[in-house]
Amino acid sequence: MNIGASWPTLICLTYRANNRVRHLLTTAQHPKLVEMVNEVKMALTRQPRGAFYINEFRDVLVPDGEGGSYYAGRYERHLEFGFEDGTTIGPVAPIGLRPGDPWPGPRVGNRHMLMAGGMDIRYERREPRMFTEVRLSDHIGSDLAADAAGRVARVVGRSGGRFYVNEGGELFAPARDEDAAATYIGNVEDMPWFQPPAGYPR
């Protein structure tokens, strides 16, 4: 593989501290992940670099720019980014963080939806030329789905709304306005949740 001066080797996060301040944070501590992403990007576009996602099952997904994504493998390590003052942010909630507290980590995650009424959770499965709504109740039944949805509803509200799940399994709700912080909901290990997608090595 070409490791020239311009070959992408870093992972970059644009972190919004607030409505007016953004930090450009980078890490060079994840060469294996960089290689996984670059390999798929090269296959898709013949160019390395670009965005990627990691879901709560540690699947690394590379978007194709047309609404689909490609599986790049699994990655177990947490991605942490350091500030100049020595503090770090990452995908795992600090000890003592409780539902309803401001979420201090990167606001990077996969979108889910608390359905109106607060009794179920869904996400959208995207495939070429097809969108499928996947509901938690289809996976684990209505009662368990309502349990999980209820925990989300305590933060998001019974009327429903978007929330996000990161690779640490942490759930957080987006800020209601640009000046506010995201809000921590909890972790998937503490509630009934979706099964990992089948068909991928685990």
Place this chain on the structure above:
Amino acid sequence: MGKDGSGLAATGLTGQEVAGEYRRVVADADLPHLQGE
């Protein structure tokens, strides 16, 4: 894995990120450009 992406495992897994904040693979040379976003 084909250059056209054939052989890649297309997923239907959700991949929508929070607007305005995401992670990406970059090179050192990309950073001055990104600073100016």
